[in-house]
Amino acid sequence: MSGAGDPPAIDVRGVSFxxxxxxxxxAVLDRVDFVVGGRDFVGIIGPNGGGKTTLVRIILGLLDPQxxxxxxxxxxxxxxRRSVGYVPQxxxxxxxxxxxxxxxxxxxxxxxxxxxWRFPRSDREAALASLALTGTAxxxxxxxxxLSGGQRQRVLIARALCADARLLILDEPTAGxxxxxxxxxxxxxxxxNERMPIVIVTHDIGFVASEVGSVLCLNRRGSVHRxxxxxxxxxxxxxxxxxxxxxxxxxxGGHGVHVHAHGHADREPPGARGAAP
Amino acid sequence: MIEFFRDxxxxxxxxxxxxxxxxxxxxxVACGVVGPYVIVRRIVxxxxxxxxxxxxxxxxxxxxxxxxxxxxxxxxxxxxxMIAAVAxxxxxxxxxxxxxxxxxxxxxxxxxxxxxxxxLLMKFTPGYESELMGYLLGSIVYVDWPDVRLMLALVxxxxxxxxxxxxxxxxxxxxxxxxxxxxxxxxxxxxLLLTMVALTVICLVQVVGxxxxxxxxxxxxxxxxxxxxxxxxxxxxxxxxxxxxxxLPRAAVYGTRISPExxxxxxxxxxxLASLGARRLRARRGSSGAxxxxxxGPA
Numbered sequence: 280m281s282g283a284g285d286p287p288a289i290d291v292r293g294v295s296f297x298x299x300x301x302x303x304x305x306a307v308l309d310r311v312d313f314v315v316g317g318r319d320f321v322g323i324i325g326p327n328g329g330g331k332t333t334l335v336r337i338i339l340g341l342l343d344p345q346x347x348x349x350x351x352x353x354x355x356x357x358x359x360r361r362s363v364g365y366v367p368q369x370x371x372x373x374x375x376x377x378x379x380x381x382x383x384x385x386x387x388x389x390x391x392x393x394x395x396w397r398f399p400r401s402d403r404e405a406a407l408a409s410l411a412l413t414g415t416a417x418x419x420x421x422x423x424x425x426l427s428g429g430q431r432q433r434v435l436i437a438r439a440l441c442a443d444a445r446l447l448i449l450d451e452p453t454a455g456x457x458x459x460x461x462x463x464x465x466x467x468x469x470x471x472n473e474r475m476p477i478v479i480v481t482h483d484i485g486f487v488a489s490e491v492g493s494v495l496c497l498n499r500r501g502s503v504h505r506x507x508x509x510x511x512x513x514x515x516x517x518x519x520x521x522x523x524x525x526x527x528x529x530x531x532g533g534h535g536v537h538v539h540a541h542g543h544a545d546r547e548p549p550g551a552r553g554a555a556p
Numbered sequence: 557m558i559e560f561f562r563d564x565x566x567x568x569x570x571x572x573x574x575x576x577x578x579x580x581x582x583x584x585v586a587c588g589v590v591g592p593y594v595i596v597r598r599i600v601x602x603x604x605x606x607x608x609x610x611x612x613x614x615x616x617x618x619x620x621x622x623x624x625x626x627x628x629x630x631x632x633x634x635x636x637x638m639i640a641a642v643a644x645x646x647x648x649x650x651x652x653x654x655x656x657x658x659x660x661x662x663x664x665x666x667x668x669x670x671x672x673x674x675x676l677l678m679k680f681t682p683g684y685e686s687e688l689m690g691y692l693l694g695s696i697v698y699v700d701w702p703d704v705r706l707m708l709a710l711v712x713x714x715x716x717x718x719x720x721x722x723x724x725x726x727x728x729x730x731x732x733x734x735x736x737x738x739x740x741x742x743x744x745x746x747x748l749l750l751t752m753v754a755l756t757v758i759c760l761v762q763v764v765g766x767x768x769x770x771x772x773x774x775x776x777x778x779x780x781x782x783x784x785x786x787x788x789x790x791x792x793x794x795x796x797x798x799x800x801x802x803x804l805p806r807a808a809v810y811g812t813r814i815s816p817e818x819x820x821x822x823x824x825x826x827x828x829l830a831s832l833g834a835r836r837l838r839a840r841r842g843s844s845g846a847x848x849x850x851x852x853g854p855a
Contacts, residue, residue, distance in 0.1 A: 339737060341733075341736060341737070360737050360739075361737075361738065361739060363737075365734075365737055367733060371731055371732060371733045371734075372730055372731045372734075373596070373597075373729060373730055373731070375596065376596050376726070376729050376730045376787075377592070377596060377781060377784065377785055377786055377787045377790055378726065378730055378786075378787070379785070379786070382726070382730070383730065383731075386727055386730065386731060386734050386735075386738065387734075387738070389723065389724075389727055389734075389735065389738035389739075389740055390737075390738035390739045390740075392723070393723050393724050393727070393738070393740055394720055394721070394723065394724075395719070395720065395722070395723065396719055396722045396723070396788075398723070422785055438734070442738070
């Protein structure tokens with residue numbers, strides 16, 4: 280939690296959002312409240328189209344809500360976004376660009392140094408330190424396209440940290456990552472959580488159940504729970520249908536149950552995986 | 557070829573040989589500096605549209621000078637081309653950025669309309685057809701000192717801007733969303749890059765002509781990108797490659813009936829195809845270059 284007198288890292292109050300005025304102001308998000316404290320590790324789960332990425336984009340200042348207020352690190356989102364490390368779900372990085380891993384990580388310093396041909400030595404040192412922190416220092420000169428999914432996620436976390444982030448937001452960090460890399464990633468996130476609050480958007484119910492401190496269940500409307508409160512009933516209510524859990528072995532981090540939602544095909548979480556509540 | 561360099565050494569007898577060579581070298585710097593961004597950002601189609609819309613400006617300048625010779629006698633076709641190219645860059649860049657769906661057809665329409673306007677205006681301007689054709693197909697043989705001075709100013713502006721904005725240009729090529737999060741104005745940076753493309757197009761007009769401008773703007777950079785993994789190396793290689801391509805083919809066809817502009821473009825195409833072949837050969841042996849070897853699409 281945040282220290283006495285510190286503003287919350289994220290303070291979302293009554294936020295509503297719609298992409299189309301014809302659908303009304305609450306078509307995507309409907310009066311969502313969401314508060315993240317100083318050392319919180321929070322998961323956001325919900326079906327596809329439930330508003331998870333939209334909420335993140337509002338927190339990042341890339342979208343403006345129709346209703347409600349948003350403060351990030353005590354400031355409006357646009358003013359705070361240089362202090363927010365963001366790892367997108369499917370990084371919109373052009374893999375064909377002639378750039379090394381170091382060049383990609385240095386993008387985290389663009390807000391401080393965006394003129395000229397080369398980044399100053401202090402920025403390069405900061406980028407190398409971020410790579411070292413995420414265990415990817417030896418990849419600095421490699422093209423991003425040559426990395427595995429797990430290595431790429433670590434490099435993108437390094438880019439987020441390179442911006443001197445005080446808050447880390449990750450969208451589906453474990454998607455497309457193998458079991459061993461997922462364990463390493465989880466360990467890295469817990470280490471980083473000692474320094475800053477972390478918010479993870481995920482379909483991985485098992486990850487939520489075992490790793491995070493609290494969960495925002497979001498399907499247009501939001502409700503915050505402790506992980507152990509995320510039961511089959513909670514998921515069924517959120518996904519809009521019955522939920523079936525299928526046990527399986529050893530697929531990353533020791534989680535052992537798949538969640539399948541029925542009744543609303545467009546609300547089914549693809550590849551959702553979870554622990555028995 | 558030897559004859560070309562021998563005549564070049566007698567500048568007083570053949571001043572246009574020297575100005576043509578200088579024009580080629582200056583244009584090489586411009587397209588070597590800007591071409592790599594065009595390739596990496598995948599805006600070759602936009603660059604083509606800008607070049608062809610510039611034809612409208614050339615036609616308009618020729619017509620206005622004919623219609624009002626006393627007040628607009630100072631107006632050169634290249635001025636009209638430059639204004640049209642920059643306006644086209646801003647218009648196309650804004651459309652491309654704001655449109656939520658693919659805009660190929662709209663940009664293709666602007667491409668055709670710009671060129672048609674130029675040709676139409678030419679028809680209203682008796683006796684100027686050859687001048688417009690010079691801008692369409694290039695006229696490296698007729699480059700004069702005012703042209704060289706204009707190109708020098710343009711190249712200085714392009715190189716200075718790229719040196720100042722390189723990190724932003726590379727960043728929007730890499731990841732627009734991250735740029736926005738870092739407070740870099742994506743639309744503004746994109747429009748500035750397209751304006752540099754427009755100025756480069758104007759530099760290349762007399763070397764290869766507006767119709768063939770894409771060849772020199774993109775092929776040397778694309779050839780370099782097949783084998784190099786860093787943008788700095790690609791820029792320098794593109795400049796040197798372009799300098800060779802604007803000079804040697806012209807020297808090779810000197811004294812023959814073959815037009816130097818066509819020779820330059822055919823040589824650029826041949827170098828690119830040879831580069832593709834060399835890359836495939838290299839890939840079979842287990843190594844690869846950066847731009848061409850990386851998969852398309854997002855990470």
